[in-house]
Amino acid sequence: MYEYQIGKTGVAWPALDTIAGLRNAADMRHPAELYPEARRLHRKIIMHVGPTNSGKTYNALRALAAAKRGVYAGPLRLLAHEVYTRLNKGTILPADIDRDPNDPDKLHPRVCNMITGEEKRILAIDAPLASCTVEMLQTVVHYDVAVVDEIQMISDPNRGGAWTAAVLGLMADELHLCGEASAVPIIQSLCEATGDELVVNDYERLSPLQPADEALGNDFSVLREGDCVVAFSRNRIFALKRRIEEETKFRCAVAYGMLPPELRAKQAALFNEPGNEYGVMVASDAIGMGLNLKIKRVIFETTKKWDGTKEITLTLSSIKQIAGRAGRFSLGQDPSAMGTVTAILPHDLDVIKLALQIPTRPLKRAVIAPSPDQLRALLQLLGPKAQPSVVFEMLPYLARVPNMFTLTDMRAAMEASALLESGEDDRLSLDEYWIVLYVPFNSRDFVVAEAFRLLTSSYKDDGVAPLEATLLAIGVFEDYQRVSKMRKKYERPDRKEDPAVFAHILPRLESMHRVLIAYLWLSYRLPTAFHEQPRAFELKEDLELCISFYLRELGTQQHAGKKQARVAEPVDADAVFEEEEDEFADEAYEDEIEADEFVESSPPTARL
Incomplete structure (x- = not known):
């Protein structure tokens, strides 16, 4: 028998006797088998895919509004609250009801509870519908209809495991998946593994999106009501807000990742109100998801952002998601309903035009996370002195994962563990540890x-x-x-x-x-x-x-701060978007100096 140490943990392993058991416990080659109840159903999976402002999510919500028992799951508290509100008010027309031409605004309210990680609104214990964040989904409840929003998040390195668990594990007769077309190949592969029926519905924008002929330039006097200027740090957002309010008649609403979701919604309401003095919004890429904004024109201050180590060009998905917020269908079918996208500098406008022409690349892998039972089994094999952080450190080396998957990023769990494991005498019980983690x-x-x-x-x-x-x-x-x-x-x-x-x-x-x-x-x-x-x-x-x-x-x-001069240069698609790959999910939702806004619903591990 030989022993050795792994990484920084200093935990000794009995090399021959234990490694085989650890490898077996970390075997994740057949994740669909973790959900036997879902495998007993012949589920119909319906994908609603298309660009922003195409009506894809609304059509899925109509099916939910008609269900005897159903659930909506999205990535943000804002989205969960919005669906909760709309279902209870009855503003979503159920799929089995035709709109009454004599009363087109007739409401069809349904009782719906809301459950997120930090808030529960229980209107009725036996409510037929629920709206929640993805991590709060229950795979032990049988639904007639389930709707999972922003399915492209299945490739997010931190939270993607929750989407994978939803697709594999939800006990729903109809499972509606809404999001980008880039996720279709991944879902096709998952359906082949589960034996579920798959239907793909493609959507086009309900109103056109047109890049401007020329960049805005440095003249903010040409800003008009309904404009949204996009920047990528809190400092730049407030600097732009100050300048716009000094040089124009408008006040500016703001939205960025670190701003609490409730306040983002209030700022959006200020911007959306017709004739309001808040005619312009200055925002980060937080506008790309979770806010209904009546934006007529999106203006990029830049198409680059800081990723923590270097300045990178925004990904295709991020540019399309942000640009797509312009031209809401609800603005009407008159010419002003057309969405316009531009930039302050000509070079950035060239990048945007190129991004809008290039099809979004298919996602390569879904993210998979270990189940709590697997984590417990691994910890038990390591012995009574082992801390859970050991499991997080070694799992990337032990896990066996199919080619269509990639293991969730363990760094957030390791950072949280480092704060929890402060001493031997005051250790939490394992159940407490998992809760606090x-x-x-x-x-x-x-x-x-x-x-x-x-x-x-x-x-x-x-x-x-x-x-x-x-x-x-x-x-x-x-x-x-x-x-x-x-x-x-x-x-x-x-x-x-x-x-x-x-x-x-x-x-x-x-x-x-x-x-x-x-x-x-x-x-x-x-x-x-x-x-x-x-x-x-x-x-x-x-x-x-x-x-x-x-x-x-x-x-x-x-x-x-001092603005660095940027020199225009020829735009090459491969060079500009060389960092696209699967990293889009993180970059599309982070601010340069901010913590990931999705932490509002997302713990370090589910993330696990």
């Missing part, structure tokens, strides 16, 4: 990461996790109180102080919001320890008012 937080936000460490340490040491003490310890609660006090004072007519003095606090308020989201997530799963849920909701609501106050009153106190 799923908390939606991003370690790149140091304020949130420190709050996660303090909350889990308090839970391990004392069995309870104090909310306000944690907020005070990370230094954000006093900032919040100052802005909250100022907000209430400024609602009086005799305001005198300049709110610019608090401009630097916005990122800290955003971090505090994420801490509250994480606390609420834990309060549903460990209610005795995280027992201050009412207070967390109260703080969350007031904090959102504070951030709205900042966006309204402080506006654009961020100053632009």
Whole structure:
């Protein structure tokens, strides 16, 4: 018998006796067999694929609205809330009902619950419909109709495993998958493995999308109502907002990944209201998903973004997703309904025109994640002294995965584990560990990461996790109180102080919001320890008012950095889009300086 150590963990393995067992436990070659109940059904999988603003999701939702029992699952809380609201209001016409020409606006309400990681809205225990984020789907419930949105996310390295589990595991007679046509080959391969019937419905845009003949240039006086200027960092967004408000008659709504979803929706409402002074939006690629915006023209400040190590050109999928937000069908069929896309610089407009001409490349692989049972089996084989982080570190070396799949990115789980495994004497039980590991937080936000460490340490040491003490310890609660006090004072007519003095606090308020989201997530799963849920909701609501106050009153106190000159150069398709591949899913939804916005619904592991 020989022993050796792996990586940084320092855990000794009995080489001959254990490796075979570990390889067997990490065998992921037949993922469809993990869902025997779904395999007993002969499911009909219906894909609705096409560009943005093609009506593909609405047609799937009509089938859901007609179902006796059904579920919608999307990548964002915003989407889950939107579907929840529309179904309960009855604004989605069920597929088995024709629109009444004498009463075209007749409503058809259905009772629908909403379940996301950090919020539950239960209107009725026996509600026939539910709307949720993808990670919250239940594969043990039999549905007549299930709708899974943004199916191209099946290749996202962090969250794609949740989409793969939904496609393989949902017990639905009809499973509707909505998204980009790039996902069709992957779904075809999965259906061959499961034996399910597959129908593919292709959609075209309901209103045309046209690139402008010329770039906008540096003259912001030509901006008009319905324009959306897209930039890729918070600093640039606020610098553009400030300049536009100084040089035009418009005020600017804003939307970006770190802005809480509830406030993105409110900013969208300001922009969408006809005749509102908020005639222009300045946003990141967060507008590409989850917001209904009446954008007439999309203007790219640039077609490059920082990926954390270098500046890269936006991917084909990202450019199309953002550009496609222009020209909403609901604007009408008059010529103004045509969507237009342009850029500030001519070279960027050339890149956009080329991207719109090139077909989106098929996704190569679906992402697969280990099941909780597999993780438990691996940990058991490693012995009582092994920490779960060992499993995350070694799994990429042990897992056997079919060619059509790729293993989920384990880095987020390893980062969360590093914060949890602080000592031997206060270890969590395995059940507690798995619960806490799923908390939606991003370690790149140091304020949130420190709050996660303090909350889990308090839970391990004392069995309870104090909310306000944690907020005070990370230094954000006093900032919040100052802005909250100022907000209430400024609602009086005799305001005198300049709110610019608090401009630097916005990122800290955003971090505090994420801490509250994480606390609420834990309060549903460990209610005795995280027992201050009412207070967390109260703080969350007031904090959102504070951030709205900042966006309204402080506006654009961020100053632009020095802008680097960019020289126009010939556009070559292979060179411009050489980094396309499967990485599009991350890049399409991240801001240059922001944590991944999808962390709002996505824990580190499911992500596992």
